[in-house]
Amino acid sequence: MLHHRVEGAVSAPPLFLGPSLGTSLALWDKVAPELSVAHRVVRWDLPGHGGSSASLIGPGATVGDLAALVLALADSLGIDRFSYAGVSLGGAVGLHLAVHHPERVERLAVICSSAHFSGSKPWEERAALVRAEGLAGLAEGADARWFTPGFTVPELVEDHRTADPDGYAACCDALAAFDIRERLSRIGAPTLLVAGREDPATPPAHLREIADAVRGAGLVEIPGASHLAPAERPEAVLTALRAHFDGDAGRGMAVRRQVLGDEHVDRAQARQSAFTARFQDFISRYAWGEVWTDETLSRRERSMITMTALVAHGHYDELAMHVRAARRNGLTPEEIGAVLLQTAVYCGVPAANSAFAVAQGVLAEEGLAP
Structure with missing residues (x-):
């Protein structure tokens, strides 16, 4: 079985996250915890990477073989239908699943990937090199292939260096044989393409090609991102994925x-x-x-109502948090004081007295208390 990590509630909609060649599930460290608020997130390692055994695939492996391993993992977790996001080779796995197993894929996001990887020869040569010499030399150039100049994630580079050569080479075989361009029109799952604008490995044109072929697909280009966008620009990737996968929960997290x-x-x-x-x-x-996203009331009005309700029920720890929120929503210290004075009439003087003490402490932190 593929090594994997599961985060989020068992009852939440499942979302699988696929890695890029040379990386582990750590590629998603800055994105997965946020996605797990609304999803049962399942991250997995490629064979020979992270905690997955290289023996899961062998020479001549295909993307279909990797997709079969993902389906076996889903079955083991009791997951029939799931959403999927993947980077590079992980994105190719998502495309294969959406084409060949549409009954299993709810929604799809393909990140810094392609429907083909520029022909078989470069990957055949890389596979032969790795089988002969290992990964140490190839890992030295990982930063240049993965990130914009001056940026790195040492943990991911170390994942590359310590991957099993046989597993890595078999994944290269899969990339060499992959070309799904003629079948893209068969994808029916709602699909999002995410491109790193500075990505030399799978430039935005590769993602645009998929977007043009998949009915209704959306395309997002992230400036300042190279090939491993979830590691280099996690906030931008998270925003795109939330909008595609999360609905109210994703929008709510942004407002929160x-x-x-x-x-x-x-x-x-x-x-x-x-x-x-x-x-x-x-x-x-x-x-x-x-x-909080209902536009009937402004955020200023919602802050005033929330503070009043918290005073009425004596939730003073929450009140401190929402006094800070009220300041972010544009209320002045004088307006916050007026709200609390109103609570003295309708919630009681002792409650308002405690509320003023809490608010004064919060305002003092901002240098605003008299």
Whole structure:
């Protein structure tokens, strides 16, 4: 079985994340935790990479062989239908699944990948080189192939260096044989293409070719990104994937960050466990994805209402958070004070007294308290 990691609630919609040649599931470290708020995320390692055995495939392997391993993994987890996102070779696996197993693929995102990888000869030569000399020399040039100048992720470069040569070479065989251009029109799953604008391996034209062939497909180009966009520009990739996969939960997470701030949301995400994942999804999907995005009330008005409700029920820890949110939403200290004064009339003087103390502490942190 492919080595894998599962994150998010068991009841959430499943989303598989496929890696690029030479990397491990660590490629998704800056993206997967956020996606797991709304999905049961399954990351997997290619054979001979990360924790997956090289013996899962052999010489002459195909992308279809890798896709079969992904389906076997899904079956082992009791997952019948799933969404899928993959980078480079991982993206090719997604294309194969969408063409040959459409009943299994709900939605598809193909990142820095291609319907063909510029002919078989370069990959045949690389496979022969790796089988003869190993990966140390090839890994030295990983930064130039993967990232824009001056950027690197040492952990991913180390993954490249320590991959099993036989597994890596078999994956090169799969890339050499892959050409699905004539079958792209058969893809019926809603499809998103994500291109790194600085990607020399699979330039935006490769993604555009897929977008032109797949009915209704969308295309996003990310500036400042090379071949491993989820590692180099995770925020941009996450924004694109949320819009494609998440619906209300994805939109809600964006609003939640805008109102509460990245620091607070990052702490909440770090504390998330299998036990709390469904609750976090509930908050993102309904509170932030539906209520806070309703344009009937402005965010300023919603902040005033929220502070009042928190005072009424004595939720002062939450009140501190929402005083900070009120400042982000444009309320002045004077307006926050006026809201709390209103609560003295309708929620009680002791409650308002505690609320003023909390708010004064928060404002003092910002250097705004009298």
